Amino acid sequence: PKYELPEGTSEEQYIRKLVYEGAALKYMGKHIEEDADNVTEENEKKIKKELEDNGFKQVIERLEYELRIINNMGYNGYFIIVWDFIRFAKNAGVFVGPGRGSAAGSLVSYVLDITEIDPLKYNLIFERFLNPERISMPDIDIDFDQEQREIVIEYVLKKYGSQHVAHIITFGTLKARAAIRDVGRVLNINLKKVDVVAKNIPFNMELGDSLNNIEVLRNLYNEDNEVKTMIDYSRKIEGRVRHASVHAAGMVISKEILDDEIPTYSDGKTAVPSTQYQMKELEDLGILKIDFLGLKNLTILRKTVENIEKTTNKRINLGSIELDNEKAYRLLSKADTLGIFQCESHGIRQLMKRLKIEKFDDITALLSLYRPGPLQSGMVDDFIASKNKDKEIKYPHDSLKEILEETYGVILYQEQVMKIVSKMADYSLGEADELRRAIGKKIPQIIEQNREKFVRKSVEKGIAEKKANEIYDLIDKFGGYGFNKSHSAAYALIVYWTAYFKANYPVEFMTAVMSTEMYNIDRLSLFINEAREKDIEILVPDVSLSDAEFKVEGNGIRFGLTAIKGIGRNFVMDIMEERREPFVSYEDFVYRMKQYGLNRKQLESLVLSGSLDKFPGNRQEKFLSIDKTLEWATKKYEAEEDLQLILFGGKSERIREFSLKKTEEFPQNLMLKYEKEYLGIYVSAHPLSSKKALLEMIEHMKISDLERSRNRRKIGKFTKIRLIGIMKNLNKLVAKNSGEPMVKFELEDFTGTVEIICFPRDFIKFGYKIFEDGIAMVEGHLNQEGNRYSVVLSHINALDELDENKFLNLYVLIDDESRENIVELKKLILENRGENKVLLAMVTDEKKEIIKLSSKYNVNLSRKFMRKLAGLVGIKKIKIR
Numbered sequence: 001p002k003y004e005l006p007e008g009t010s011e012e013q014y015i016r017k018l019v020y021e022g023a024a025l026k027y028m029g030k031h032i033e034e035d036a037d038n039v040t041e042e043n044e045k046k047i048k049k050e051l052e053d054n055g056f057k058q059v060i061e062r063l064e065y066e067l068r069i070i071n072n073m074g075y076n077g078y079f080i081i082v083w084d085f086i087r088f089a090k091n092a093g094v095f096v097g098p099g100r101g102s103a104a105g106s107l108v109s110y111v112l113d114i115t116e117i118d119p120l121k122y123n124l125i126f127e128r129f130l131n132p133e134r135i136s137m138p139d140i141d142i143d144f145d146q147e148q149r150e151i152v153i154e155y156v157l158k159k160y161g162s163q164h165v166a167h168i169i170t171f172g173t174l175k176a177r178a179a180i181r182d183v184g185r186v187l188n189i190n191l192k193k194v195d196v197v198a199k200n201i202p203f204n205m206e207l208g209d210s211l212n213n214i215e216v217l218r219n220l221y222n223e224d225n226e227v228k229t230m231i232d233y234s235r236k237i238e239g240r241v242r243h244a245s246v247h248a249a250g251m252v253i254s255k256e257i258l259d260d261e262i263p264t265y266s267d268g269k270t271a272v273p274s275t276q277y278q279m280k281e282l283e284d285l286g287i288l289k290i291d292f293l294g295l296k297n298l299t300i301l302r303k304t305v306e307n308i309e310k311t312t313n314k315r316i317n318l319g320s321i322e323l324d325n326e327k328a329y330r331l332l333s334k335a336d337t338l339g340i341f342q343c344e345s346h347g348i349r350q351l352m353k354r355l356k357i358e359k360f361d362d363i364t365a366l367l368s369l370y371r372p373g374p375l376q377s378g379m380v381d382d383f384i385a386s387k388n389k390d391k392e393i394k395y396p397h398d399s400l401k402e403i404l405e406e407t408y409g410v411i412l413y414q415e416q417v418m419k420i421v422s423k424m425a426d427y428s429l430g431e432a433d434e435l436r437r438a439i440g441k442k443i444p445q446i447i448e449q450n451r452e453k454f455v456r457k458s459v460e461k462g463i464a465e466k467k468a469n470e471i472y473d474l475i476d477k478f479g480g481y482g483f484n485k486s487h488s489a490a491y492a493l494i495v496y497w498t499a500y501f502k503a504n505y506p507v508e509f510m511t512a513v514m515s516t517e518m519y520n521i522d523r524l525s526l527f528i529n530e531a532r533e534k535d536i537e538i539l540v541p542d543v544s545l546s547d548a549e550f551k552v553e554g555n556g557i558r559f560g561l562t563a564i565k566g567i568g569r570n571f572v573m574d575i576m577e578e579r580r581e582p583f584v585s586y587e588d589f590v591y592r593m594k595q596y597g598l599n600r601k602q603l604e605s606l607v608l609s610g611s612l613d614k615f616p617g618n619r620q621e622k623f624l625s626i627d628k629t630l631e632w633a634t635k636k637y638e639a640e641e642d643l644q645l646i647l648f649g650g651k652s653e654r655i656r657e658f659s660l661k662k663t664e665e666f667p668q669n670l671m672l673k674y675e676k677e678y679l680g681i682y683v684s685a686h687p688l689s690s691k692k693a694l695l696e697m698i699e700h701m702k703i704s705d706l707e708r709s710r711n712r713r714k715i716g717k718f719t720k721i722r723l724i725g726i727m728k729n730l731n732k733l734v735a736k737n738s739g740e741p742m743v744k745f746e747l748e749d750f751t752g753t754v755e756i757i758c759f760p761r762d763f764i765k766f767g768y769k770i771f772e773d774g775i776a777m778v779e780g781h782l783n784q785e786g787n788r789y790s791v792v793l794s795h796i797n798a799l800d801e802l803d804e805n806k807f808l809n810l811y812v813l814i815d816d817e818s819r820e821n822i823v824e825l826k827k828l829i830l831e832n833r834g835e836n837k838v839l840l841a842m843v844t845d846e847k848k849e850i851i852k853l854s855s856k857y858n859v860n861l862s863r864k865f866m867r868k869l870a871g872l873v874g875i876k877k878i879k880i881r
Contacts, residue, residue, distance in 0.1 A: 001160050001255045001288065003080045011076035015108075018083060019063055020047040022111035026118075027056050058120060059107070066108045069132045078288065081253065082140050083112045085159070089144065089152045095298040095318075097143030099490030102129035105415075114140060116319060117489050122364075123406075124486045125415045125429060133430030137283055139291075141249075145302050146294030153292055156253065157272065163257045166264055167274040168250040168282065168289065171241040176207045178242070179234040187233070189226055196220070197227055199785065207235045246274050249291040252282055262287070296516060297341040297494055303512035304501045307552050311508060318497055323360045327503035328496060332357040338530050339502060339513045341494045342367065346705070354384050361406060362387075363492035364485065368412050373481035383410045396471045397463065399423060411478040413485035414440070420475060421450075424468070425457035439479040447476060507536055511557045515549035518563045521680040522752050526704055528681060529750045531557060540610035540675075540683050544583055548572050565678050566605040571596065586615040586622055587658040591633040598633075600626060608674035610684060618665040619674075625660055632658050669773060687726050688750060691775060691799055697807035697881075698777065699837075700724050704751035706791075715782050721791055724799065725749035727756075727774045735760050743770055747778055747791075755790035757783065766796045775799045806835050810859060812869070813877035815843045821872050826857075828868055834860025 005014050024030040024047050032047070048060055070076060089096050090113070098116030099109070105124035109115045117124070130138050144152055157165050174182070177198045184194030200217045201210045211218050211231070220227045244265065252275060258264055262285070263276040275282060282289055301318065309315050331337070333356050335349035343352065348370045355366055369380050385391035386408035393409045395401050403419045404411065411417060417439065418432035427435065438446035451472050458468035501509040510531050517523040528538050537556035541564055545553065548569065549560040561572040574596040583589040589612065590598065606612050607622045615622075622629075665671070672682050688695065700722040706715070715721070725747040735742050740760035746753050756778055758770060769776065779795040814822065829838060838853045859865060861880065869878060 001077070001081060001164060001253045003077060003084060011080060012071050015070070015076045015080055016044060016067060018080070019067065019108055019111055020044050022113060023047065023051060023056075023059060023063060026111050027051060027059055028054055062107045062120060062126075063111070066106060066126050066130075069126075069130060070108065073130065073132070073135070075130070075138050078138055078140075079108060079112065079114075081288075082114055082142070082290070085152055085156055086112075086114055086142065088155050089148075092151060092155075094148040094151055095145040095302040097293075097295055097298060097490070098318075098493040100141045100143055100293070100487060101139065101490075102484055102486045103138075103140040104486035104490040105129045109140065114142075115490065116493060117486070119486070122485070122489050123415065124489065125418055125433075127429040127433045128415060128418065128436075128484065128486060131430045131433045133428070134434065137286070137289070139289075141291040141293060143293045143295040143298060145298040146296050147299050148302075149292055149294040153251065156251070160253055162272065163259065164254050165272065166252050166258050167270075167272055168247040168252060168279055169265060169274040169276055170245050170247050170278060172243045172245055174237055174240050174242045176201045176205065176210060176234070176238055177203075179207070179238045180230060183230050183234045183237070187226075187230060189230055193224075193227065194230070197230065207231060207238055244274075246270075247279065249293040250279060250289055251292060253288050253290065261285075295494075297498060300339070300509075300512045300516050301494075301497055301501070303515055303549075304505065304509050307508035307511050308501075308505050311552050321497065321500055323496060325500050325504065328499040329357055329359070331503040332363065332495075332499050336502075337499070338526060339509070340498045342491065343495060343499075351380070356388060360492060360496060363495050364488045365407065365412060367488040367491055367495070368483035368485070371481070371483065374412070374483075377478070377481055379410055379412070379478060379481060383408055383412065386410070396474055397424070397467060399463075400471075411474060411482060413488075414479070414482040415485045417475055417479040417482055420471070421454060424461065424463065424471065425454045426461075427454075427457075436479065436482075439476060440482070442480065506534060507552050507555060507557065510534075510536060511550045511552050514557060515560060518549065518560060525681050526751055528683075538683055540613060541679070542614055543575055543589060543606065543611050544579055544614060546611070548576065559679065559683055561611070563679060564605050564609045564611065565680070566601050568602075571598075571602060583615070586612055586617055586660070587629060587632065589615070590629045591636055594630070594633040594637060598630075600630060603630065605678050609678040610675060617660040618663075619671060620666045621660045621663050623666075624663065629658070632656075673773065686750060687773070687775065688724075691724075694799065694802070694807070695724055697809075698722075698724065698802075699807075700777070702751045703747070703749050703754050706754060718781055720779060720794075721781060722777065722779050723747055723749065723754065723791065724777045725753075725775070727770060727772065727776055728753070730770065730772055741767070743767065744790075745770060747776070756780070756793050757790050758793040758796075762793055762795075766793070769796050769798055777802065805861070808861060808880050809837045809839055810861060811839050811841055811879040811881070812873060813841045813843065814873075815877075818873045818877055824872060825869075828865070828872060829853075829857050829859050832859050832862065832865040834858055834862075836861050 003011075005011065020043075021032045024032055028050060030050070051057070051060055070079060086096055098104075099114075103109050104115045104117045105119050105126050105128045106115070107119050107126070109129075110118055119126070180198045180201065181194060184191075184197075197217065197220060200214055200220070201207065202214070205213070211221060221231055222228070244267075252258070254261055258273075258275070262282075264273040265276045266273045277285070279289065305316050305318070332340075332343070332352055335343075335352040337343040337349055337352065343349065343366075348366070351370055352366060355362060355369075357363060357366065365383070368374070369383060374380050374383075382391070386393045395404055395409050400420060400423070403416055403423065407413070407416070411420070414436050417436050418427075418429055421427040421432045421435055422429055435446070435450050438450070451469075454472050454475075455465060455468040458471070459465050463471075498509075501512075510527060513527050514524060514531075517527060531538060535555075537554075539553060539556050539558045541559040541561055543561070546558050546561045548562045550563075551558045551560070561567060561575065562569050575593065578592055578596070583592065590603065603626050604623070607619055607626065610619065612622060613619070666674070668685070669687060672685060672687055675684060676682055703723060703725065706721065706723070726749075728746040728748055730743060730745045732741060732743050734740070738760055740763075742760045742763050743758045745756050745758075747756050758766065763770075775798065777797045777799060778791065778793055780791045780793045783790045783792045812818075812825070818825075833856075836859050837855075838857050838859055840851045840853065842849045842851055866878075
């Protein structure tokens with residue numbers, strides 16, 4: 001597409017103007033007033049001289065190099081178009097990501113404000129983005145605040161016209177399971193039989209591989225002709241296109257009317273058509289593709305900045321945040337990363353603790369290290385040991401120290417591979433990028449061809465042939481795991497920004513996260529639980545104080561009104577408009593909101609969620625009076641509208657003053673149950689809160705940890721799991737095989753919910769202990785079907801039945817003095833076996849370590865035993881908790 005340029009100005013002239021004006025601002029803080037007609041060589045020379053005088057000669061050299069390649073490849077217009085819509089987005093207040101992919105390696109992108117990472121400062125390579133020795137379309141993917149992305153797309157549509165812009169089509173193909181179900185339906189095969197076959201096919205495995213690997217499936221195929229026919233037909237259609245959909249982010253922009261260039265398609269649901277060609281075909285045709293990606297974390301950042309502005313009257317610009325904030329790095333080192341971009345999983349949090357993040361480069365390294373290749377290769381252990389000075393840093397060759405110093409001698413980034421072959425064998429960076437691609441895609445022919453060249457050139461530069469081969473082997477091995485540093489550095493900035501706000505503005509940040517996750521109850525529960533642990537109070541919604549979303553209130557967070565089930569955003573806006581004149585009572589609220597269509601369901605939601613608590617009367621009184629109140633409000637309206645009758649001598653019905661009938665408040669468990677029903681979570685309290693002391697004594701898993709561990713495959717099918725929570729949504733069933741009763745229910749703790757299955761044999765033993773809203777300790781093992789998982793119950797106890805003493809632990813301090821009595825301590829423990837765990841706190845000059853003894857050393861904490869233990873090691877060296 002053509003960007004409308006000033007008359008008489010070429011794309012090359014215009015991009016040079018934009019680039020040098022941007023460089024003046026980025027490096028000298030000098031804002032040059034935008035003048036579309038000021039496209040002159042004199043102006044450019046003036047800026048260049050100022051840059052050189054201020055010590056930025058390298059900036060000029062890099063910009064000239066990049067501009068020459070961009071011009072020679074014909075991409076001036078592409079950069080101008082991207083600059084234009086990103087400029088629009090930022091001027092419109094849309095939060096734009098700092099960069100994505102290899103585009104962050106371009107200095108032109110940086111000075112045009114397309115990216116936020118200075119490639120000179122972070123040693124990023126332009127050729128990784130645009131290789132002059134390989135003709136390919138540049139690919140600048142841009143992240144936008146997911147709630148503001150459509151604003152930018154709308155701008156592009158208006159700028160270039162709806163006939164020149166389209167979404168990109170994608171085709172969904174038939175996977176094995178779907179093929180079986182479709183064929184089974186067409187052949188009218190019994191649904192249960194189809195279901196058995198489908199469930200025996202692993203996810204993401206083709207039918208042929210499933211027949212070879214799954215014995216049950218193979219037997220069904222060989223023994224049942226109907227199943228054989230179904231599978232044979234299914235294999236013929238497996239992998240075929242089943243439906244068309246739209247690429248999540250990709251759009252094309254064309255100079256010509258798209259219908260004249262390519263076939264387009266419309267599903268009738270959206271105004272913007274889709275291409276009938278997929279991404280690869282469009283690239284082959286040279287049609288410009290741009291990814292407009294929505295990123296939730298940018299939404300969180302925007303809302304955090306808005307919250308801070310409301311609470312401090314200070315507007316923070318993300319680009320002005322210094323990258324040296326101690327609180328942010330301390331938070332990352334402790335892996336306190338719930339809500340932090342790309343750092344929430346159990347695995348990456350473990351890595352962060354080992355890595356001891358101290359500076360921005362550590363975050364960049366973290367994002368590159370936390371991938372299957374590095375984790376499985378031993379690279380991560382070498383990196384951490386060298387960083388933490390537990391191992392001497394060694395370089396493959398002294399000449400590579402400058403390249404590998406930032407990664408402690410480990411080849412971590414693709415850019416390092418490119419620099420190594422450039423330094424040792426005089427590859428151009430374009431040639432180096434071709435080798436980098438071959439190693440990444442594991443193309444043996446190209447890799448071996450380059451070995452001969454690399455070794456020969458290295459030997460010419462005085463490096464021994466054996467050493468050159470060793471280094472090439474390292475490049476081949478670790479280069480395959482290498483990650484794009486440009487992408488890591490850009491995304492590390494989002495990690496840092498989110499960590500900065502969580503560490504320095506925790507209430508504002510958590511409020512923003514809760515607003516963004518408002519409709520994801522499982523996620524919202526996690527953040528509310530963490531907020532409480534950080535002493536941030538969670539306040540029930542209030543029609544007089546709440547905003548549509550969550551809001552900061554003092555050191556607390558007020559629940560948002562749109563998060564209440566059954567209310568609706570439009571009605572919330574009506575409440576916020578009407579309360580400009582404050583509501584003074586329950587009946588005043590009902591009367592005034594009746595004009596906006598307040599109905600019984602909405603009023604019930606507001607009462608039972610606690611949104612009307614500030615007005616006189618408890619929740620049960622208001623709930624029992626809902627019908628009466630609505631009727632009173634209607635009559636009052638009718639009477640006021642009927643004032644004309646009075647003026648002309650008519651009679652009007654006298655409306656009595658409103659009053660609530662006094663009654664006791666709901667029992668707390670019922671009040672909390674209603675809160676959960678209408679808010680999705682418990683807010684004013686949690687049914688487990690009163691049991692917190694006992695919960696801390698009992699060794700058990702949080703449900704959220706169960707989810708994370710399952711994803712990391714750390715829990716086997718037969719591993720015993722212990723969970724504690726509230727039983728919800730009981731579903732009594734009959735077992736298919738035996739016809740005997742069983743039950744499924746949900747168990748919920750502070751952090752999440754999991755399905756529990758109690759099969760007939762256990763239902764007979766424990767059925768009487770399973771009831772709605774009961775608090776129980778459940779033991780069982782993991783059951784997984786595809787992506788769904790549950791826990792199969794093997795034992796259950798009501799929490800009130802448990803003996804608290806049983807869960808107390810005995811801690812014994814073992815220092816130099818008490819170490820002499822270790823043999824007698826062991827003997828004493830074995831003579832007093834019981835159910836309480838024993839933990840030894842081993843203390844030496846170098847370190848302190850807690851050792852949990854096996855269950856065979858569990859003791860009975862009797863008075864007699866405790867007296868003997870105190871006499872042996874000393875009373876001050878014993879703790880029970």
